[in-house]
Amino acid sequence: MNLAVREAFRAFNRAPMLSALSVTTIAFSLFAFGLFGLVAVNMRAALDQVEERVEIRGFVAAGTAPEATSAAVGDIAAFPEVGSVRLVTEVQALERARRELGEFQDVFEAGILPASIEVRLREGYRDPETVRTIARRFEAYDFIDDIRYGEEWVEKLYNMRNIATAVGITLGLIFAGVAVIIIGSTIRMAVLARSREIHIMRLVGATDGFIRAPFLIEGFLKGLLGGLLALALTYVTYTFVGQYLVQATYFEPALAVFGVLAGALIGLLGSAVSVGRHLRRV
Amino acid sequence: MIRFTHVSKQYPRGGPALDDVSFHLNKGEFAFLTGPSGAGKSTILKLIYVGERPTHGEVRVAGQSSAVMTRSQVPALRRRIGVVFQEFRLLEDRTAEQNVAFALEVIGTPRSQIGPKVARVLTQVGLAAKATSLPHELSGGEQQRVAIARALVNDPLVLLADEPTGNLDERATRGIFQLLRDINANGTAVLMASHDLNLVRTTNYRTLEMNHGKLVYDSGAAAPPEPAPGAPPSGATDTGAVA
């Protein structure tokens, strides 16, 4: 194994330009992946905030008995999807409107604004489907005049997020594929460069695993280096964006480690899939 | 120790390279493998070190049969066989001793054993003084000695030599041949493919002659490894056409 590690490092020395090239290409693949990841992480955070504000509001018809509304509030609170229910009376509605629209407060008179029941959903139940179901159940009460829940808005957000996820996974896979191909051709060249040694190794009885090991280690190390480089690049970009554009969040340490390990894994897999094929040819 | 039983070999692309070849090589024996170009000499050696598999028949080497040997068993067998070629096949960027050590490193020999083994075998082939020379700093004969040292360092049962003197002048040829005889005298079997009839005729070693993939002449499976007194048998007329 000692020898295999040494051989892997020799491969770096033997073709420094090629090795540097493959490390940087892996880094750029992962960098693109990482950039997307950052966008996704930040968008997710934004969506979570927006989602928290998802609210269904039912307006209570004028003249509804307070007992009826409070009974309804009790019922609605018992739905498993519902996080909180709040009754906003006509008076409260007026007060809130006045507070929010300070200088126009004289415009409002008691009785203009209807009372409403405001429902917030639990986390995990804020998708458009659930929102619509709850809204329909809500509407079933006779005394609910009108209902608002910004359905288009919620749906758009969700679509955006789904598209973003799909684009992310697709791009990620494409970049990983590119990295694997690059590593594969690097291995091909490395195998050709070492074909004499490989012949001799076989002749004197080295095992397949032993012959393979340096290539796998080389791929692993290149992937690891590429991953670290990509991490550095994303961090620089993140700092830059934070300074000049918007305040963003960076990967959590565990996710960063995971990203670097993913690089190493791509390197290892790229080597593993091609080393057998190329070794058979020399 | 090496036994061919009705062995035929057909390469995927090409005609029959071996046709119903049977012979047996004993432990510690020395034998020449002769015959014109394309007769199948190299193919026989390849079948012994499992560089190729027979199409028909069975090749047994050191108790292992080609019929049942798996891919993963091949390395262990090769560790008991030394092979040298006409074109030496040394690693150009490594010194003589590094070339020999390489053969031990890649089979996982403990570090502490590598140095002494390499020194001993380089002394045996007469190259102790050139241990740190690179191949291009050595003569052809010296390079072949390095290759022989590499083949011997793991104490093989048999040394297979495919035209080992093919690239050498007469003086170097005699030197290498003498070395192979010394190695054989120490108990290692030697099977040497050679075109060089002068060389073959100077000794009474057993001769296997190939032609068109057939074993056409065997000077005697029972021949003792030591050169017997008396003139070489009719082998001279058999091989005369080749020269």
Ligand SMILES: Nc1ncnc2c1ncn2[C@@H]1O[C@H](COP(=O)(O)OP(=O)(O)OP(=O)(O)O)[C@@H](O)[C@H]1O
């Ligand atoms: N890998 C191969 N693929 C196809 N045909 C081959 C292959 N190797 C050898 N042959 C054929 O098999 C036959 C025997 O070849 P082999 O190399 O054993 O001959 P040889 O006696 O060693 O010849 P030489 O003295 O020239 O080295 C030849 O006809 C050759 O063309």
Ligand SMILES: [Mg+2]
């Ligand atoms: Mg040949």
